Amino acid sequence: MENLVDQLRQAFLGKHPVAFVVSWEEQRVRRALQHFSGRLLRDQQLAVVSWSCCEGFDDEPPEQRTLDPVHAVTRVVRGSEPKIFLLHDLPAFFDRPQVVRAVREAYGQLYGKERYLFFTAPELRTLPAMLEREVKVVDDGLPTDEELTRLIDSVRSGYGNQSLDEEGVRQLGFALKGLSLNQARHTLNRVFRTRGLSSDRIFAEVFKDKEDAVRKAGLLEFVPQKVELGQVGGLENLKEWLQRRQKLFSREAIAEGLPAPKGMLVMGMSGCGKSLAAKAVASLWQVPLFRLDMNLVSSGLFGSPEASFDRATRTAESLAPAVLWIDEIENSLGIDEGGVASSTGVFSSFLTWMQEKPPMIFVAATANRIAALPAEVIRKGRFDQVFFVDLPTPNERRDIFRIHLERNGADPDQFDLDVLAIASRGWNGAEIEQAVVSARVDAYSEGRPFVMSDVTRSTSSFVALSKTMHEQMKAIRSWAFGRATLASAEKYTEAERGALG
Template sequence: MPAPANRSFRDNLALLFRARFPVIYIESFEETRVLAEIDSVARDASVMRTVRPMYTWSATRGFVEPNGATHAGTTDPKQAVDWMLQQEGAGVFVMLDLHSHLGDDRRPADPALIRALRDAAGNFHVGSSARVLVIVAPTLRIPSELEKDITLIDFPLPDEREIRAVLDDMISANTSSNGRIRVEVDSVGRERLAKAALGLTLNEATNAFARAMVDDGVLSNDDVHVIMEEKKQTVRKAGLLEFVDVDLDLDDVGGLQNLKRWLSKRNNSWLAEAAEYGIPAPKGVLMTGIPGCGKSLTAKAVAAAWELPLLRLDIGKVFAGLVGSSEQNMRSAIRTAEAAAPCILWLDEIEKGFSGLSGDGDSGTSSRVFGSFLTWMQEKTTPVFVIATANKVDRLPPEFLRKGRFDEIFFVDLPTRLERRDIWSLHLSKRLQRSKAANLDISESLLDTLADVTEGYAGAEIEQAVVAALFDAFADRRQLKDDDLVRSIRNMVPLSVTQAEEIAAVRSWAATRAVAATAADDRSSYRSTAPAAPTPPSPGAAPAAHAAESLSRGGRLVDF
C-alpha cells in the first residue's frame, strides 16, 4: 500500500513510525540522503513519542549499531532478520541490499526469507516495543507474498533549494581557497543552473557542477548546457524517453511568426521571477496542420531557444513489452519527465498513438493509458512543457483538445509568400555555406521568383527542391544555377495537389478551433479564392499554384 499523499517525505515517515507500520519500502538510489533523513526522524523527540536508534544492514557488513559496532554472522539476510527479531528494545532496522534477495522474473525469493520477513511484520505490529523494518533499495522488488505487509513511501529527488545549496557551497569553497576557477555567474544564472540540475541526485548534480567548472576553468551562465549533458545520461538510462539533441533556434524556422511570438513570451516562465508575477508554468501547446510545414522543427527549435532538454515520448514504446506493463510504462515516462523538469516533452504525430481508443481490442489498456496521461496533463504542477504535433487532429479524442490540457492549439498551414521567401533564404544559406556549389547569388530577385513559383509548397518540399537541385549540379560537377532550382520545383508534385481534399478538410476544422501560426501580416500576402477542385499541373508550370489558390486558409486570426 502507498503512504499517505500530499505530505513531505519527513512527515510521511514520522507518521508511519508513530502508527507502528511494521515494514516500509523506500525506492531510491541515494542511500546517504535516505539514511540521514531516517536517522533524523527517528531521533527527533518533537515528532516521535519514542526516540529510536537506527541499525543499518548491508550484505557486506551485516547489522551495524549506531555506535559503529558490527554483529558477526548477520551478513546472510535470513540470519539478519532472525537477529532483528531477537532485539526487544525500540529501534529502526534499515536493510540496504535486501532487494537482491527478494527474487525477480528469473528466480523466486527464498521461501525461508519470505517467512522470516512475514514473522517480523507480525511481531513488530503487535509487539510491546516500537520497532520498524525499513527496506531501502534502488529498484522496487516486492514478492506477492509480502504485498500486504509492506508500505511504500516515495523519496523525492533533491529540490531546487538543496541543489542551490550545493552549488553555493562549491562556489564558496572555490573562492575561500583562492581556487583557479573563475566564477562569472550572476544570481539569475545560479537559479538557471540549479533548475537545470533538477532531476539529478545530489551526487550527479555535484559532478555536473564540477564538470562545468573544470571544463574551461570558468563557471558562467552558459554552462547550463553542461548540466544538460548529465541529464541526458539520466534520461537514456530510463529507456522510455529519447533525449533529442538540437542545434538550431527559432530563427531557423521560416515563417510562423505568430506561433514563434507566443512561444518567445513564455521563455523563462519557470523561473522565480515569473512566479512573482503570479504566472503558472505553461502546460503546453498542440500544433496541428499540414505535413512538412514546420511543426516538428518548431518543437526542436523551442528547446534550443529556451535552453531546456527536449524529451521525445514514443507512444509505441509505452505499449510495447509484457501484458499489463503499458500503464507502468506511461507512469515511468511521466516520472522521468518530471525528474528532468524543467524540460520539454515532445509527442510527435500523437494521433497515431491515441486514435481509436475504443479499448475493445486490448481490454481497455489504451483507454487507461490515455486517461492517466490526460489526468497528468490536467493536474501537473512541475514545469514540463508538452509539445504535441498532429497531422490529422480529427482522429484525436475530443477530451484531448479541451481547454486545460493545452494552453493553445495552433494550426500550421502551407507557407504564405513571405514565409516561402524566408524558407528559401534559410535553406539556400544553410546548404550553400558548406557546399562547393556556393557561388550562387542569393539575391532579392531570386528569392522573389522562387517564392512566386512555389505557391502551395510546404517547407519540407522547398528543402527537398534545394537538395534535388544540388544533386543535378553534383551530377555534372558544376556550380548550382537558378535554373536547377526552378527545374526541381517543376518536377515535384506537392501535397497541395496530391492531398487537396484532405488539406481543405483540416483547414475547415481549424477555422474555428485553432489559432493560425502564421502572423496576420504574412497571411495578407496569400491569395485565396472560393474553394474549388484543384486541377492537375501542366508540364513546365508550377503544379500547385491553382490548387493552393483554390483552398481557403484555416486558423483563427489572433495576433500575439
C-alpha cells in the same frame, strides 16, 4: 532533504516501527535518520545501524556477518537495545515469502519499543500488497531547489569557480532538477573542472546526464537541441505564444501561483514545420527535449502498453523540467479515422495524465490527420492551445528560403527571394528545403557553388504535395477553420487562396 526529514518526523511521531524509504541515495537516508537519533529519547542517542546482503550489519565483526535477509530482520526483532536499523535493498528479496513474513512479524513485535526497522529501495512498486497496511512509506523524492543551490555553491567553491552570478546559479539549479544529488554532484564536478565553459555548454553538459538517465530507462528518446526559434520560418502567432509563456515555465512563476504551460497541439499540413516548432520550444526555454516512442510503448518489451506508458511518463516527470514531444499523436495513440482508439487503456491513461501531470512537463504534440482526433484530446484543459499550420504564405516562403540558403552556405542576398516565393506557390517548408538541397547537390557535382538558376531549375521539377493531395488538404483546411488558432499571423491574399483551391 527537508521533505525527507519532515516525512521521517511524521513516521517517528506516529510510532511506526517499520518504514519503507523510497530513495536512490542511501547515504542521504542515513544522514536523515542520524538527524533523529539524538532526539527520540531524552537521555540516550540511538545508534543507526546499516545492513546489506554483502556486508551484513556494520556493528558486527566480519566473521559473524549476517547476510541472509530473514536472519537480518530476526536480529532486529530479537534485540532489546533502542536502535534505528537501516536495511538496504531489502525489497529485492520480497519474492521470498519468508522475508515478507519476517517483516510482518517485525511490525507486531517492534511496536511500542524504541527500536525501528527502515528499509530502502529506489522504487515503490517493489512493496508487496501483504505489507501495505503495516509498512509506512516515506518517499525521498528529488532534491529541493535549496539543496541544489547549496550543492552548486559547495562544488564550485571547491574548484575556485566564481564565473556564475546569482542568476546563473538559479538557472543551473533549475536545469539540474530531476537529477539526484549524486547525479548532480557528478555533473557539477565535470562542469567546474572544465574551466571557461560558456553557459550554453554548461546546460549542454547537464542535458547530457539527463540523456543518460533516459537511455537507461528506455521508452523515451533524448532529442539534441539543434533548432532555434529563428530557424522556424513563419508561424509568428505560435512563436509569439511560446515567447510569452517562457517566463511562466519557471519555479518563480509557480511559486507566485501562476499556472505553468501544460502543452500545445500543433496540427495541419505535412511538412509545414510542426515537428520543427516542437523542437524549438526546448531550445527557447532551455530545457531538455524527450520524444515519447509509442511504438516501444506498444511493443510489449516493457510490459503491457498501459504499464509502459506509465513508466515513460514517470521517467519524464522525474527529469522535469522538460518538453515531452509526441509526434503524430493520432498514430501514437492508435486513433483510427473514426476517432476511436485501438488501445483504450493507453488512450485513457494519456487523457488522465494530461489532466493531472505535474507542472514542469510541457507536452508538444503534433497531428496530421486532425479530423481523426476525438474531442477529448483537443478540448481545453488537455492542451493550453491548439494551433493549425497551413501552407506557408508568400512572405513565409521567402523566410523559409532565406533560412535554408543560409544553412547551405549561400548568401540569400544573391538570390531573388520574391521570384522563388512565387515559383513555390503551394509548397510546404520541407519541399522548399529539398529544392535548396537539390540545387546545391547539382552544383556540387559540377564543381561550383550553387546560384539562383540552380534553385529555379530545381523548383520547376517539383510537384508539390498540395497538388498531389489537393482534396485531402482542402478537407484539412476546412476542418481546422474555427476549431484551431492559426499558427501564422499572415493570411493568404484572395489570389493566393484561389490558386490553392
